[in-house]
Each structure stands twice: as structure tokens, then as C-alpha cells.
Amino acid sequence: MKTTNISRRKFLEKTAIVGAAGIVGASTLRSCKGKKNHQELGLPPLLDQAPDGKKLKAGLVGCGNRGTGAALNFMDAGPNLEIVALADVFEDKVQQCADKLKHYKIEVLSENQFVGLDAYKKLLDVDLDIVLLATPPKFRPEHLKACISAKKHVFMEKPACVDPVGARSIIASSKKAAALGLTIITGTQRRHQRDYIETYKQIANGAIGEITSARAYWLQTHVWFRTREEGWSDMEYMLRNWNNFCWLCGDHILDTHVHNIDVINWFVGSHPKNAIGFGGRARRLTGDQYDFFSIDYNYGNGLFSHSMSRQIDDCANAMGEFIMGKEGFTNCKNTIYNPDGTIKWKYGYPKDKSGKPTNTVKVSPYVQEHIHLVTAIRTNQPVQEAEQTAISTLSAIMGRTAAYTGKKVTWEEMMNSPETLGPEVVEMGDYDGTFEVPVPGKQHKA
Amino acid sequence: MSCHFHPHAEVSWRLSTHSNNHSGVVVHCVECHLPPKENGIGAYTLAKAKHGFKDVYGYLTKEPDEIDWETKGFPETAIHFIYESSCIKCHENLFPASISDKGAEAHLNYQLYPNNRNCISCHIDVGHFDPVAHSKNLDFGLVDMSDKEIYQKATKVVGFVNFNEKIPGTSVSFNMKAIEGGKFILGSPADEQFRQKDEGPQREVELTSFWMGEIEVSWDEYLAFFSATSSQGRKEGEAKQVEEVDAITGATPPWGAPDQGWGKGKHPAITMTHHAAMTYCKWLSQVTGKVYRLPTEAEWEYAARGGNKGTYFFEGEPKDYERQGLVNKLFGPDTTVINSYVVYQENSPERTQTPGFVKANPYGLKNMLGNVAEFCLDYYDPAVYGKYPKGVIKNPRGPRTGAEHVIRGGSFMSSAKELRIANREYTKTKQWLVTDPQIPKSIWWYSDCKHVGFRVVCEYDNKME
Numbered sequence: 011m012k013t014t015n016i017s018r019r020k021f022l023e024k025t026a027i028v029g030a031a032g033i034v035g036a037s038t039l040r041s042c043k044g045k046k047n048h049q050e051l052g053l054p055p056l057l058d059q060a061p062d063g064k065k066l067k068a069g070l071v072g073c074g075n076r077g078t079g080a081a082l083n084f085m086d087a088g089p090n091l092e093i094v095a096l097a098d099v100f101e102d103k104v105q106q107c108a109d110k111l112k113h114y115k116i117e118v119l120s121e122n123q124f125v126g127l128d129a130y131k132k133l134l135d136v137d138l139d140i141v142l143l144a145t146p147p148k149f150r151p152e153h154l155k156a157c158i159s160a161k162k163h164v165f166m167e168k169p170a171c172v173d174p175v176g177a178r179s180i181i182a183s184s185k186k187a188a189a190l191g192l193t194i195i196t197g198t199q200r201r202h203q204r205d206y207i208e209t210y211k212q213i214a215n216g217a218i219g220e221i222t223s224a225r226a227y228w229l230q231t232h233v234w235f236r237t238r239e240e241g242w243s244d245m246e247y248m249l250r251n252w253n254n255f256c257w258l259c260g261d262h263i264l265d266t267h268v269h270n271i272d273v274i275n276w277f278v279g280s281h282p283k284n285a286i287g288f289g290g291r292a293r294r295l296t297g298d299q300y301d302f303f304s305i306d307y308n309y310g311n312g313l314f315s316h317s318m319s320r321q322i323d324d325c326a327n328a329m330g331e332f333i334m335g336k337e338g339f340t341n342c343k344n345t346i347y348n349p350d351g352t353i354k355w356k357y358g359y360p361k362d363k364s365g366k367p368t369n370t371v372k373v374s375p376y377v378q379e380h381i382h383l384v385t386a387i388r389t390n391q392p393v394q395e396a397e398q399t400a401i402s403t404l405s406a407i408m409g410r411t412a413a414y415t416g417k418k419v420t421w422e423e424m425m426n427s428p429e430t431l432g433p434e435v436v437e438m439g440d441y442d443g444t445f446e447v448p449v450p451g452k453q454h455k456a
Numbered sequence: 457m458s459c460h461f462h463p464h465a466e467v468s469w470r471l472s473t474h475s476n477n478h479s480g481v482v483v484h485c486v487e488c489h490l491p492p493k494e495n496g497i498g499a500y501t502l503a504k505a506k507h508g509f510k511d512v513y514g515y516l517t518k519e520p521d522e523i524d525w526e527t528k529g530f531p532e533t534a535i536h537f538i539y540e541s542s543c544i545k546c547h548e549n550l551f552p553a554s555i556s557d558k559g560a561e562a563h564l565n566y567q568l569y570p571n572n573r574n575c576i577s578c579h580i581d582v583g584h585f586d587p588v589a590h591s592k593n594l595d596f597g598l599v600d601m602s603d604k605e606i607y608q609k610a611t612k613v614v615g616f617v618n619f620n621e622k623i624p625g626t627s628v629s630f631n632m633k634a635i636e637g638g639k640f641i642l643g644s645p646a647d648e649q650f651r652q653k654d655e656g657p658q659r660e661v662e663l664t665s666f667w668m669g670e671i672e673v674s675w676d677e678y679l680a681f682f683s684a685t686s687s688q689g690r691k692e693g694e695a696k697q698v699e700e701v702d703a704i705t706g707a708t709p710p711w712g713a714p715d716q717g718w719g720k721g722k723h724p725a726i727t728m729t730h731h732a733a734m735t736y737c738k739w740l741s742q743v744t745g746k747v748y749r750l751p752t753e754a755e756w757e758y759a760a761r762g763g764n765k766g767t768y769f770f771e772g773e774p775k776d777y778e779r780q781g782l783v784n785k786l787f788g789p790d791t792t793v794i795n796s797y798v799v800y801q802e803n804s805p806e807r808t809q810t811p812g813f814v815k816a817n818p819y820g821l822k823n824m825l826g827n828v829a830e831f832c833l834d835y836y837d838p839a840v841y842g843k844y845p846k847g848v849i850k851n852p853r854g855p856r857t858g859a860e861h862v863i864r865g866g867s868f869m870s871s872a873k874e875l876r877i878a879n880r881e882y883t884k885t886k887q888w889l890v891t892d893p894q895i896p897k898s899i900w901w902y903s904d905c906k907h908v909g910f911r912v913v914c915e916y917d918n919k920m921e
Contacts (some may be wrong), residue, residue: 159553182560185551425568428897 045215053207054393058373060088060384068140068165069095069122071130071153073107076167077144079376080197081107082114084142084165087380095122095136097129099145099249127436134160140383141165144197146252147260147403148172148432151179154194154396158183161190165383167197169268169403170396172260174427177404184396193392195383196399198272199375202382205344205357206273212355213277217346218335221278224315225332226270231323233262235296244441254297255445257432261299263289263413264406267319271409272402273331273342274307274315281401282307282315282408284420289413291447293322298445305409317409416450471585483546488538488583492545507537526717527806529584531576538583543575562891577891577904610744616665616916618820624743626680631670632914633820637663639848640758641765643841644878648767649774654838655878660848661754667914668751668759671811671822672830673736675720678728681736682707684743704739707732707900716906722810724828724909730861730883732900733831733910740912747915750833753862753880754852755913760825760865760877762818767876768825769817770797777802777872789872798826800875804868808909825866825875828909832862836882860885867907883908 048056070081073096081093093111096118098104104123111118124132130153133141141157143150143166151171157164164187170180187194200206213221236251252258259265275281287305294301302320309315331342340346344357359367373381386393404424411429412419433443469475474483489507493500514523527533550563566573580586604627611629613619616636622629643658644651685706707728714727728736733750740748751759762769770793775781777789791802797817799809804826811822834854837843844852854862860882866875873879888905889897902908 161553178561178564179557182551182555182557182564185564186553186555186560189549189551190553426565 046211048211051211051214053211054202054378054382055385056204056207056373056378057381057385060091060381061388062089063388065090065092066140066384066387067092067094067138068142069093069097069133069136069138070107070142070144071097071133072143072145072149072167073098073103074144077142078107078110080142080144080165080167080380081111081116083374083376084140084380084383085114085116086377087384091384093118094138095124095133097124097133099125099127099129100246101125127438130156134162139163139387143167146249146258147264148176148252148258148436151176151183154180154183158187158190158192161192163192163383163387164194164396165197165380166194166396166399168272168399169260169264169406170196170400171403172257172264172407173429173431174404174407174424175430177400177407178425180400180403181397184394184400187396188392188394191390191392192394193383193386194394194396195379195386196395197376197379198269198395198399198402199379200269200273201276201395202378203375204371204373204378205359206342208357209340209342209344209346210277212346213333213335213340213342217338217355218333218340219337221313221333221335223313223334224274224278224309225317226267226274226315227318227328227330228262228267228270229318229320229326229328230266231321231327232293232301233266233321235294237296243439245436245438248441251296254294254299256297256299259299260403260407260431261303261410262301262321263303263305263317263319263410264403267303267317268403268406270319270329270331271307271317271405272399274317274333275398275402275405277331277333277342278309278313278315280309281405281421283310284308284418285405285408285412286418287317287409287412288416288450289410298447300413300447303409303413305412307405307409414448414450465584468584468586472581472583473585474583476585483583487546488542491539491541494545495541503539524805529580529586530806531574531580534576534580535574538576540574543579547575572890610746613746619667621744621746621914623677623680623740625684628676628680630674630677632667633670634916635666635668635755635759635819637665638758639663640761642754642757642849642852644767644876648876648878650873650876652879654880655841657842659841659844661758661852662848662850663755663758664851665916666751666755667916668755668819668821669911669913670816670820671722672724672828672909672911673733674722675715675725676722678725678736679720681739685735685739704735704742706735706739708898710898710901714901716807718807719810722812723808724823726808726828726906726909727902728909729885729898729900729902730831736910737912747917748912749915750831750910751913752851752853753832753834753864754849756824756830756832756864756911757877759819759821760817762821764818764877767878768794768797769877770794774873774876779871794872794875798866798875799823799868800826800866801869801871806868808868823865825877826870827868828865828907829863829867829870829881830865831883831908831910832864834862836860836862836880838880863908869907 068081068084068091070077070093077098085091085093093116096104096107098107104125108118108123122133122136134156140163143153143157143164145153147167147169148171150166154164154166171177184194233253235254236247238247238251242250248255248258253265285305285307287303289300289303291300292302301322303318305317307315307317333340333342338346338348338354344359345353346355348354359369360372362368382393385391408419408421408424411424433441469485474488490503491499550567551560555563562578606627607622607624607629609622610624611619611622616634618634619632620629621632639660639662641658642661644655645658646656648655685704686708710727715723716726737748737750760769767773772793777791777794779785779789794800795803796815799813808827814822814827816822817824834840835858837855837858840855843855863881863883864879866879884905888902890904892898892901892903
């Protein structure tokens with residue numbers, strides 16, 4: 011790893027001299043006394059554009075809105091990039107995606123547009139370098155494994171999986187990718203967001219002292235759902251309404267809240283050791299998931315993080331993280347406070363034309379991810395983020411299991427759990443599974 | 457093979473993947489049997505001197521056929537002369553693209569819990585070829601029944617007498633001894649040598665009559681069950697089986713050789729899980745029309761005592777047989793008596809034996825102590841004796857729920873003190889499945905327990921007469 015850092019620094023210095031790309035905070039490359047610098051903290055290079063190089067061709071698996079967005083973010087990452095293939099279970103999704111891409115003058119040959127549950131396999135036969143995975147998370151472990159076997163670089167959306175067996179599969183694929191020199195970047199965009207990254211640097215270098223407690227929350231209104239249409243088979247209905255079935259989505263504590271849990275894991279520097287929590291289903295209309303969770307994560311040594319997630323209308327909404335230290339606290343995003351509440355440090359956002367500071371980072375984190383991906387490939391500095399994302403996803407699964415069962419759930423149990431959700435073989439047509447909403451504990455007698 | 461002294465090791469090495477492989481690379485003795493030089497020349501030299509000295513000593517003092525080569529090939533012994541650091545030096549990449557899903561799971565677990573297992577816990581056969589290791593043993597349990605009588609019906613029992621049970625559809629039979637019910641004292645007195653706390657308080661117990669297997673369930677018997685019920689494993693991991701009267705789904709094919717290559721036949725069946733043993737009893741009951749089950753802990757102890765109140769059912773105390781005390785340490789204990797009744801650490805050597813090796817106890821039962829430890833029906837609770845209601849306890853069955861089950865009777869690995877009749881042990885499910893690379897882990901076979909088997913009892917019902 012040491013050599014990696016040195017050579018990456020050399021690359022960055024070189025490009026800075028040539029002026030081929032702007033580098034944010036070039037001064038941070040030099041380490042101060044006893045403080046860890048950007049590279050030493052394992053942070054991604056914050057280029058505005060990926061360097062030029064041989065053409066990189068990418069295929070997209072999962073052509074919904076996020077998938078289409080990811081394809082466009084990829085195209086924005088730098089010069090000489092191309093989307094050459096699309097795959098989705100449904101023809102209309104592929105079509106809609108191809109149409110949208112056309113608006114941006116991106117043409118995908120019709121023979122490279124694949125439909126069906128095995129579309130990803132056909133896509134892997136196309137001559138391409140990178141696969142963007144943006145399907146529901148249930149399919150991620152299988153897809154990632156196939157991509158690594160085909161020796162492709164990968165961008166994969168979070169969450170990494172929906173169950174512990176899937177998490178271990180992702181970790182194994184990540185290790186295989188490392189051995190093969192392939193890059194996997196994940197859609198944990200906070201880790202690619204410049205304000206978060208600068209705040210992390212401050213905290214990692216002791217700005218609030220030792221961390222003593224944390225909080226992570228994703229409290230929002232209800233999310234999208236589909237009611238069943240005539241002519242849809244059971245499987246088609248579930249796939250189109252995947253955001254509401256646990257075996258496809260993993261429940262919203264993974265699907266969305268994993269971002270916040272991931273930030274806490276990142277800042278604390280480890281995953282929780284165990285979890286106790288609860289949740290329930292109060293307002294949701296379809297599927298089998300909960301619409302609120304409250305989990306107490308124990309990171310050991312007296313450090314706990316309270317995690318809240320909710321998808322119900324007309325309740326208090328909030329989204330973010332909070333970390334308390336012995337010498338102050340932070341929102342993890344852009345501000346660090348002294349213990350008395352006064353501001354100790356604030357991230358300096360870029361200014362607009364009239365000189366007023368904006369509140370957004372210079373490069374969208376969704377694009378920054380792909381700049382990281384392309385840079386890693388073109389400078390031959392492979393990066394694998396899949397393992398850390400699998401660990402954060404498994405942290406969320408531990409919380410989900412604690413809420414579903416009412417039991418205290420440990421990390422070791424998760425790492426050894428044989429749980430796999432959903433049918434053994436996913437195929438279109440009827441499905442005879444039942445979708446009972448989990449109820450914790452045991453009924454007492456009247 | 458230079459100055460070292462094990463010609464047959466060269467033969468098995470030449471057949472192994474470290475010598476005979478498609479890449480043409482040959483890995484020589486010292487590359488596994490010494491630590492890598494890169495890790496420090498001091499450690500390398502020291503290890504070389506140690507093994508060299510042992511070999512010279514062995515060469516001068518022993519004949520090759522005096523040495524138990526087989527035991528040296530068990531992972532727990534072999535770890536003393538195969539260096540993990542040397543495995544890792546060459547096999548740096550634990551996640552090659554070609555690795556199977558199960559292999560990846562196992563390597564992940566190895567990285568997470570490095571103390572749980574070594575490379576050779578799973579890859580014992582890579583340096584010295586072993587024809588039975590590591591191929592899913594699909595022929596396992598195929599019993600040649602060609603020129604033997606196939607029993608059509610189970611034995612009809614009239615009255616409470618010893619009988620020979622015949623397993624219908626097979627040529628397998630086994631003896632059941634009638635154990636007359638009665639009262640006895642369960643547990644050991646506080647002053648018994650090497651007594652453990654869970655053996656008390658002593659309680660008076662009354663049992664109804666039952667039959668008990670003369671010997672531990674043999675491979676012949678267990679394989680009859682295996683071939684009649686074996687499954688492909690789709691239900692693997694589902695501990696709670698649906699109670700189907702007509703179709704009992706039995707064990708999946710095992711990996712490797714569950715008999716450890718010690719022989720099947722009348723050797724006690726081993727490495728099956730407690731769940732598998734229970735399923736065996738259920739199946740045996742179904743095919744014979746009788747009620748077979750595992751013995752309760754009280755039945756087991758009653759039968760093992762054979763009317764005796766002492767530490768063993770034969771004369772002597774643990775200290776007479778342990779290598780403790782000056783005389784025993786110097787000259788070794790006089791073990792003539794214990795050797796005639798028990799297969800244990802001092803005479804086994806390191807493996808099970810057939811029942812002919814020992815004499816029976818006063819009730820005609822063989823290997824109650826030693827050979828293999830035996831599953832009981834009861835859940836294990838160290839304090840259960842004190843929890844039973846006051847007075848004489850009738851047919852106790854242990855706690856209603858629990859996680860692990862009682863095992864009794866010591867094994868070929870036990871020392872004299874562990875063979876005491878009252879000594880209590882219990883299953884260690886997690887530990888016994890550490891090197892099972894499957895997730896979920898097998899519910900039928902323990903990967904890391906080869907010293908436990910079981911014995912059946914048959915319930916006696918007056919109405920049978």
C-alpha cells in the first residue's frame with residue numbers, strides 16, 4: 011500500500027505541473043507535523059476530471075433512473091469514455107434508458123441492448139472494460155461475481171446486497187478483484203463528496219478528540235411504490251415494485267440509510283460489534299417491509315451510535331450524521347463545533363459569480379465517484395471499495411435483523427449467518443412465497 | 457530424501473499436487489516442513505536443528521514400523537512440522553479468480569478468525585497424496601450385500617430378554633441387551649478423585665426397564681440408515697425438519713472419509729451430528745416397528761455402572777491409571793485391568809477399535825467407557841442434578857430446552873480420569889464445525905469431531921408380551 015501512495019502522489023504532482031487537471035487542495039498533499047495527509051488517510055484523489063487515456067467502454071446493468079443517471083455521471087467523468095451496452099430485466103426500461111441517453115448524444119447499438127434476467131451475461135460478452143451495476147441490491151453479489159470473473163472493472167451502487175451470504179460473496183469478489191488488479195468503486199457518494207472528505211480529515215487528525223458517541227438518521231416521507239397492473243406475473247410485479255420487498259431491497263435501513271451508517275463506520279474506523287433495536291410497519295401500503303427503525307449500534311469501548319430511519323409522511327424529517335468527541339462535535343459534512351457550540355471549523359465551499367459562497371461542492375459526488383473509477387484504471391492504481399460497502403451494508407442488515415427479531419444481534423453472528431433472502435432461483439412467472447411482515451418476540455398469554 | 461528417514465513419505469509426496477501437477481512446479485520437503493528463510497534465518501536454522509535431531513533420534517532408537525505414521529498425518533499432529541508461514545509464502549493469493557464459492561467462504565472465515573484453523577485443517581492432503589481426502593464421497597455408504605442374507609422383517613421380540621435386531625432390507629443385525637429397571641445413585645460422591653462439580657449432587661434415580669445396544673452403533677448399522685435415507689442436501693441447515701412419518705430425509709453425502717480411514721464395518725460410526733443420531737433412531741424405529749432412541753443420561757449411567765457404585769465398573773481408581781505420581785511417571789502405570797475393558801489414550805492408539813478389543817461390563821455391554829464417547833438424549837445443564845424435584849427421581853430426562861447435549865463415556869482420546877463413569881461432557885457444535893466450508897454448515901456431519909458416536913436404547917412396553 012505504501013508504494014501505491016507514493017506512485018499516486020507522483021502521478022498527481024506530475025499532472026499538477028503539466029496542468030492537465032486541476033487538483034483541489036494540492037497543499038494537502040504535504041503532511042503537517044504528525045498529521046495524516048490525504049493519501050495516508052486512504053482518501054480518493056479529488057480531481058475535477060479523470061485524466062485522458064485509452065478509450066474506456068462501459069456497459070450498464072439495471073436501466074432504471076439511478077442506472078441511467080450513473081451512465082451519465084460516468085460520461086461526465088472525463089474524456090474518451092463510452093457507454094456501449096445496456097441490460098435490464100424489462101424491455102421498456104432498456105428502451106427508456108436508450109432514449110434518454112440519445113438526448114445526450116449517446117447512441118447504444120440496438121444489438122447491444124439486452125433484456126431478461128440473464129441480460130447481464132449477454133452484456134458481459136460485449137467488448138467492454140467497465141460494468142455499471144445499478145439493479146436492485148438482491149442481484150448485486152451474483153452480478154459482481156460474474157463481472158470479476160469476466161475481468162471487468164466495476165462501478166456498483168449501494169447497498170451491496172440484501173443478506174449476510176450476499177455480503178460475504180461481495181467481500182470475496184472484492185478480494186478476487188484486488189488479486190486481479192481490477193477496480194471496484196461503489197456508490198457511497200459521501201465518501202466522494204469534498205466537504206465530507208475535508209471534514210473527515212479534520213476529525214481523523216483529532217479536531218474533536220476521541221469519539222464518544224454518534225448518531226445517524228434518514229427520516230423522510232414515504233417512497234415510491236407500484237400497485238399491481240393487469241397482466242403482470244407475481245415476479246414482474248415484485249421486480250417493478252422492488253423497493254417494497256425485503257428480498258429485493260433489503261428494507262430501507264439498507265437501501266437508503268446505509269449511507270449514514272457507512273459515514274459512521276468511516277469516521278469511527280470500524281463496524282459495530284452488535285445491535286439492539288426495533289422497528290415496525292405503520293403506513294406502508296405494499297410489500298413486506300417496515301417503515302421505521304431505531305437501532306442502537308454498539309461499537310465497543312462505550313461508543314454507541316443511534317441509528318434512525320423512517321419513511322412516513324407528516325413526521326419530523328431529517329437526514330445526516332452527528333459525531334460527538336471529547337473536544338467538540340461535528341455534523342460530519344461541513345462543520346466542526348467546540349464543546350460549547352461555537353463553530354471551530356467550516357468547510358469553504360466554492361463561491362458563485364457574485365462572490366457569495368455556495369453550499370455545494372465543486373464536483374458532484376456522483377461524478378466524483380466515476381472520476382475516481384476512471385483515474386484508478388487509467389493510472390493503474392486499482393481500488394476496491396466493495397468490501398467496505400459490504401461491511402456497512404452488513405452493519406445495516408445487523409440492525410434490520412435486531413429489529414425484525416427483537417434480539418441482540420452480534421457481528422460474528424452476521425459473519426456466520428446462512429441467511430439468504432428470496433427464492434433460490436429467480437424466474438419470471440408465479441411465485442408462491444408468502445410475505446409476512448416480521449413481528450419481534452413472542453406472544454404472551456391473555 | 458537426504459538423511460531423513462521416511463521412505464513412504466516420498467511416495468505419497470510424488471503423487472501429491474505439490475509434486476505431480478500440470479504446471480510442472482515441484483515443491484520440496486523443506487519448503488513446507490521448515491519456516492521460510494525470508495522470515496529470519498534464526499528461526500529457520502532452529503527448526504532445521506529441531507527436526508534433524510528428532511529424525512536422528514528416531515533413526516537410532518526406533519524401527520520404522522514402530523512409528524505411528526498415520527497419526528503423524530492427522531492435522532493436529534502435522535501442525536508441529538508443517539509451517540503455516542511456508543504455506544502462505546507461496547500461496548499468497550487466497551482469492552484467485554478460479555476459487556469456488558465455498559472455497560471463498562472458507563478463506564474469508566480463515567482471514568476473519570485466523571486462530572480457528574490452519575491451512576492444513578482443510579488442505580492436509582496437498583503435500584502427501586491421500587486417495588480419500590477431499591472428494592465428495594458419493595460412493596460413501598454403498599454396502600456390498602451380494603452374497604449375504606437380506607432380512608425381510610425385523611426381529612419379533614417376546615418377553616423381556618436379550619435379542620438380535622435385524623434391520624429389514626439389509627443384512628445388518630445387532631444385539632440388544634435387556635437391562636432390568638431399578639434404583640441407583642446417579643453422579644459421583646464429592647470425594648471421588650478428579651470429580652467435577654457437574655457430577656453432583658448425587659441423586660437416587662429409579663428407571664423402568666429398557667434394552668440397550670451391546671455395542672456402539674457401528675458403521676454397518678449407520679450405513680444401512682445412510683443408504684436408505686441419504687439426501688442431496690437441499691434441506692441442509694434446516695435444523696427443524698418437518699415431521700414426516702413416511703419419508704425421513706437422512707444425511708447428505710459427507711466430504712472426505714468420515715471413518716478417518718480407520719475402517720468401517722464393526723468400528724463405531726463417528727462424526728455424525730447429534731441431529732443425525734436422533735434421525736437414525738427415528739428411522740430405526742420406523743423400519744423395525746419398535747421405539748428406538750438415544751439413552752437418557754440416567755439410563756446411560758445406570759447401564760454403565762452395571763450395578764457398581766465405584767468410579768469404574770472394574771477395580772482401580774484414576775490415580776492408579778494416570779501418569780501422575782512418581783512411580784507412575786517413571787515406570788508407567790500398571791494398566792492391565794483397565795486395558796482389558798477400555799479403549800483409551802494409552803492403548804487406542806489414537807483411533808477407534810472394533811468391539812472385540814475389550815471385555816464387556818457386568819450387563820454385557822461393551823465400550824461403555826472409552827472407544828467413542830456417546831450422545832445422550834438430554835440437553836446438558838451442569839446443575840441439573842440439583843434441580844430435579846426432591847425424593848427419588850423417576851426416569852429423568854434432563855432440562856426441557858438447551859443448546860448442547862450430554863455426551864458420556866470418554867473415548868480413545870481420553871485419559872483415565874476422563875473415563876470415570878460419572879464424568880459428564882457435552883456437544884460443542886460450533887467448535888466441531890469450524891473447518892466445514894459450507895454456509896450453512898452441515899447438520900449431518902461434524903467436520904472436527906471424530907471421538908463421539910452413540911448407542912441406542914429400545915423402550916420396553918409391557919404390552920409387547
